[in-house]
Amino acid sequence: MTTRILPAVGDPDAARSLTTLLSQLPGAEPALPVTDSTSLLDLLARLAAESLDELPEVVLVHERIGPVPALELIREIALRFPAVGVVLVTVDAGPGLYSAAMDSGARGLVGLPLSYEELAQRVQSAAGWSTGVRRHLGHAGELVAGPGGRVVTVSGAKGGVGTTVTAVQLALAARASGRTVALVDLDLQSGDIASYLDVQYRRSIVDLAAIQDISPRVLQDALFAHQTGLGLLLAPAEGERGEDVGDRAVRQILHALRGRHEIVVVDCGTQMTAGNAAAVEAADTTLLVTTPDVVAVRAAKRMVRMWDRLQIRKAEETVVVVNRHTRATEIQPPLIERITGTRVARSTVPAGFKELQPVIDAGRMQDLEARSAVKQALWALAGELGLVRVPEPAALQKTGRFRGDRGSIGLRRGRSR
Structure with a gap:
């Protein structure tokens, strides 16, 4: 043999x-x-x-x-x-x-x-x-490569570019299509997912950091079961406790989440730590959110170069999401693609301060209206990335839902090489 x-x-x-x-x-x-x-x-x-x-x-x-x-x-x-x-x-x-x-x-x-x-x-x-x-x-x-779940990380080029809104809406889109979804807040010092979804919680990702063997029961106890059906693994309320979550803990936690969820969306925030670096490295798909302005695009380029220097993720394996996009701006997606050396998602997200502000203030991101241009763009992005379960053709024609499901850009890590 x-x-x-x-x-x-x-x-x-x-x-x-x-x-x-x-x-x-x-x-x-x-x-x-x-x-x-x-x-x-x-x-x-x-x-x-x-x-x-x-x-x-x-x-x-x-x-x-x-x-x-x-x-x-x-x-x-x-x-x-x-x-x-x-x-x-x-x-x-x-x-x-x-x-x-x-x-x-x-x-x-x-x-x-x-x-x-x-x-x-x-x-x-x-x-x-x-x-x-x-x-x-x-x-x-x-037998598959690890448990069958798919990990998608969402990082921000800088603060205020819409990282958490993107992560939350991608998770909601995947869940609405019938997938089992975990949403992880790995912005350990200043994570806001709990505020965006109006969650009061006791347990956080820190409770899993010191556990060597994360059993399904232990994992279930740490997850917050949200009314939308999402399983939330939240950042600690005391930011300094985030130092307890190292790279090894993150790998073990993601492995456990893969085993119980079809989709795992991880909000990595904008700061690089050992923990979220491990998440970006282990992810099947890595998203980097930027806005079409000089400062944010330069920050995105710095982030991509740092990932490459540290051998965390190559530029061509990173997908840039352009938020607050308008056709009038001088910086368009093709230019961002050339500057950063990444691929830019076809689905760009328009500015939507007026439609977002009420649901953010209320902590009800799940209540963003279906006609919202921001929601439509982000759910189309979820379809482009293959995060949503595609309805049967007859059902699709009948309901018209998930217009972004028509194709996936094939971003599973390893297939892009």
């Missing part, structure tokens, strides 16, 4: 050494090494989106992989791709690291310098485990 092996090694010399040994293993089919954690996760997501059969049986993670530390990367792979056997390649093969690697989800550990016998044994063991898991779970189609 052929064993497909994917090495993740940032160091060129180590990559050559590892690839040489892997090519000597009987039945091994090593792929070209990937050089960083972002590329590895993207590649696995793309393969899993095609079919479980496309995923490698074994992933070898070198200890100096970046930007995500090796153990955190192993944990992420184990959470999102549970039938892939991960082996850590490291200089320190002591019991402490071995225990930490096993806790993260690794199936073995190989010491450096590499030994053919040890490498063969660990790869064979991980491959056997992977094959057994897939056989136990049944048909390949029943």
Whole structure:
């Protein structure tokens, strides 16, 4: 039986050494090494989106992989791709690291310098485990890349561009089409989703931060069941408590939410923290909201460049949403696309201060009228992104709802490469 092996090694010399040994293993089919954690996760997501059969049986993670530390990367792979056997390649093969690697989800550990016998044994063991898991779970189609939910992050180029309004309306549109939806406020110090939806709450995302294994019951207790049907995971009332929500906690929380919701919309605000950086990196679709003015567009360009420098998200994987758009402004979507290097959503959102202000002041964003130009544009955006469930053709013709559902721009992370 052929064993497909994917090495993740940032160091060129180590990559050559590892690839040489892997090519000597009987039945091994090593792929070209990937050089960083972002590329590895993207590649696995793309393969899993095609079919479980496309995923490698074994992933070898070198200890100096970046930007995500090796153990955190192993944990992420184990959470999102549970039938892939991960082996850590490291200089320190002591019991402490071995225990930490096993806790993260690794199936073995190989010491450096590499030994053919040890490498063969660990790869064979991980491959056997992977094959057994897939056989136990049944048909390949029943296992997907992590739980089946889709994560969409919404970030703002700067304050006041309409980030939260966008996130809330996208979530409402998805829910109105019949999907199960979680709306997460990851603007940890100044999140306003609770105010926009008039929610009084006790539990917040901070209550999940220290939990290692988030069970469905624990998750359900932390979510606020809103009258619209949305499950709300809200920012802490005391902003300083947001420091307790790190990147590892965010990855675990998003993984748990994926397992119980078809759509997870995350309001990341305008400030970059370790937590919302992890969300942007893990998202299937990342939106960046801007307004068509010089200051906001420059801020959007800075944000995109920062994500690229930190290897969080590439510019071409980011979708810019233009809010308060008018045909009279000099800065039009094609220009924003060229300046930022991103793709700009076809659905632009007009200015709508008069129609928005009453529902914002009342904390009743869900009551924004259907004839509102802002609501129509944002719900069309939800359709463009594929967040709404498309009605049957006959029902669509009868009701005329969800005019934005006619096509999706295919923005699942990994397919855009």
